[in-house]
Structures are given as C-alpha cells and as structure tokens.
Amino acid sequence: MREVARLLSTARNVSVLSGAGISVESGLPTFRGAEGLWRNVRAEDLATPEAFERDPSLVWDWYRMRRERMGAVAPNPAHLTLARLEPRFEAFSVVTQNIDGLHQKAGSRRVIELHGNIWRVRCFTHPAHRFSEAETRALEAGAQAEKVPHCPCGGAMRPDVVWFGEPLDPETLEAAIYAVRAATVLLVVGTSAVVYPAAALPGTAREAGAVVVEINPQETPLSGEAHIVLRGPAGAVLPELERLMDGRAT
Ligand code: BV8
Numbered sequence: 001m002r003e004v005a006r007l008l009s010t011a012r013n014v015s016v017l018s019g020a021g022i023s024v025e026s027g028l029p030t031f032r033g034a035e036g037l038w039r040n041v042r043a044e045d046l047a048t049p050e051a052f053e054r055d056p057s058l059v060w061d062w063y064r065m066r067r068e069r070m071g072a073v074a075p076n077p078a079h080l081t082l083a084r085l086e087p088r089f090e091a092f093s094v095v096t097q098n099i100d101g102l103h104q105k106a107g108s109r110r111v112i113e114l115h116g117n118i119w120r121v122r123c124f125t126h127p128a129h130r131f132s133e134a135e136t137r138a139l140e141a142g143a144q145a146e147k148v149p150h151c152p153c154g155g156a157m158r159p160d161v162v163w164f165g166e167p168l169d170p171e172t173l174e175a176a177i178y179a180v181r182a183a184t185v186l187l188v189v190g191t192s193a194v195v196y197p198a199a200a201l202p203g204t205a206r207e208a209g210a211v212v213v214e215i216n217p218q219e220t221p222l223s224g225e226a227h228i229v230l231r232g233p234a235g236a237v238l239p240e241l242e243r244l245m246d247g248r249a250t
Pocket residue numbers: 018019020021022024025030031032033044047097098099115161162163164165166167168189190191192193194195196197215216217218220232233234235
C-alpha cells in the first residue's frame with residue numbers, strides 16, 4: 001500500500017481500468033456474481049445481438065431492470081476517490097468496462113467507456129442512428145411505453161452497449177490503449193480480467209513500462225501478472241491510498 005502511494009505521489013500520468021467490482025459497494029451486483037443469472041438466463045446469453053434478434057423485449061426487460069437498479073444507487077468512496085485524484089495528475093484516465101455511468105456521476109471527467117453506457121440508446125437497424133443521454137431521455141419521455149422502443153427511422157432501438165460477439169468502437173479502444181500505454185501506473189480495479197479485449201489492457205500497459213496494480217478482494221487471472229496486488233475492496237483501498245498520499249495515513 002505504501003509503495004503504491006509513493007508511486008502515485010511521484011507519477012505524472014495514471015490510468016485506471018475498472019470493472020463491475022468497483023460498483024459493488026454502491027450496491028450493484030457483479031457480472032459474474034448475482035447479476036450473472038437473471039430469470040434463469042445467463043448474462044452472457046442475454047448481452048448478445050442474437051438474444052436481441054430472438055427476443056428483444058426479454059433483453060429490454062433485463063436492461064430496464066438494470067437501469068432501475070443503477071439509477072437507484074450512488075457512486076461509492078471508490079468512484080469518489082478516483083474523481084478527487086484526477087486533477088492531481090497531468091493525465092488521469094478512467095477506462096471502464098461498466099455501463100452504469102457511476103464514474104461520471106462521481107465527478108470523473110476523463111472516462112473511456114469500453115462497453116458503452118446503459119443510459120444511451122442506438123438503432124439496431126442503422127448503427128449510425130445514435131442518441132446522447134439527453135436525447136435518449138427525451139425520446140423515451142415522448143414515446144408511449146413500448147416493450148421494444150423504436151428509432152424514429154422505424155428500426156428497433158437497443159441499449160448503446162457492446163454485446164458479446166460485437167467489436168468495441170475502434171476509436172474508444174484506441175483511446176484506451178493510448179491511455180494505458182502512456183501511464184506510469186495502471187490501477188486495475190474490480191475486474192475479473194476475463195472479458196477481452198479489455199482484459200488485454202493490463203498486459204499492454206506492462207509492456208509499455210507501466211507499474212500494474214490490481215485492487216480486488218479476490219485472486220484473478222491478472223493477479224500473477226500484476227506488479228503489486230492490493231487484496232481488498234476498492235471502497236476501502238482507494239481512500240486509504242489517498243490518505244497515504246496526503247500523509248494522513250491512519
Ligand atoms: C469482441 C456490456 C470481437 C454489456 C460487456 C479473445 C479475444 C477477443 C474476444 C474474445 C476472446 N475470447 C472470447 C472472446 C469473446 C468475448 C469474451 O471476452 N468473452 C469472455 C466471457 C471469455 N469478448 C467479446 O465478445 C467482446 N467483443 O471480442 O468482439 C469481434 C471483433 C471484430 C468483429 C466482430 C467481433 C465484447 C465484450 C463486451 C461484452 N459486454 N458489457 C452489459 O454490461 O450489459 S462485458 C461485461 O463483463 C461487463 O461490461 C463487465 O464489466 C465485463 C467484465 O466483467 P467484470 O467487470 O470483470 O465483472 P466480473 O463480475 O467478471 O468481476 C467482478 C470483479 O470484481 C471480481 O473479480 C470480484 O472479485 C471483484 N470485486 C467484487 N467486489 C469488489 C471487487 N473488486 C473491488 N472491490 C470490491 N468491493
């Protein structure tokens with residue numbers, strides 16, 4: 001812990017790779033935890049274009065349930081600490097696999113959303129028809145509650161997230177690779193490091209010379225690769241790192 005605080009105190013460029021685990025202390029289940037099973041359907045089988053083609057209203061029921069749950073929770077001390085740390089560095093990027101928007105809600109400004117954002121929609125038929133969060137709210141306020149919302153063009157509307165088997169947005173992935181390669185320290189927080197290509201980012205950072213730090217209460221496939229492992233919940237580890245950086249260690 002002290003070693004990481006010392007590294008952070010002298011680093012100019014820091015990046016974070018976050019996963020579902022950073023939102024656990026806000027009250028959201030992880031992807032491979034309780035969230036992973038819903039109405040006896042595995043998340044991996046719901047978050048796919050095939051599932052949407054087969055049964056769009058089932059997939060929308062799942063996302064509406066998740067929106068309701070995500071909309072009811074607040075950022076936790078882990079998100080809030082990252083937001084407070086951002087202005088202390090020349091460059092500080094949060095690369096997240098999460099779609100809950102909690103990093104932005106906590107005040108983080110440089111957030112790269114690898115897998116999209118549940119608060120935006122886009123057209124399933126015409127991928128170019130994409131809508132901002134504000135446009136999504138306006139569209140949904142105006143439309144009568146349909147099981148499957150429709151794009152003004154008539155196509156089915158889908159959540160603006162990346163499903164399994166779909167490529168990530170190339171520019172977003174490029175920005176994430178740039179951010180982790182430029183970092184002196186990469187904090188990998190709350191991810192099981194099994195979903196690619198996100199799970200390849202810590203290796204990319206390491207090859208570029210970054211010190212890779214895993215913050216997770218559990219062992220993951222990354223644990224053996226990380227230079228330093230802080231075995232604990234993000235909501236406790238990150239505030240403690242900040243206190244150590246401020247010389248306010250408990
Ligand atoms: C693609 C959005 C190709 C939707 C998600 C090899 C190479 C390339 C691809 C593959 C490959 N092998 C397999 C693939 C395909 C697949 C994949 O990786 N599958 C896995 C399951 C093996 N990848 C893809 O399909 C990707 N696309 O590769 O396209 C392509 C290229 C060209 C043309 C066509 C196709 C797309 C993947 C994106 C899928 N979308 N989410 C939605 O959310 O609804 S992924 C989903 O999993 C979530 O985003 C989630 O964040 C992500 C990863 O999970 P984690 O975040 O790590 O969460 P998890 O529950 O697993 O772990 C939580 C961790 O937190 C645990 O370790 C736990 O210990 C820890 N924790 C718990 N409490 C705390 C904590 N940590 C800290 N503090 C705590 N308190």
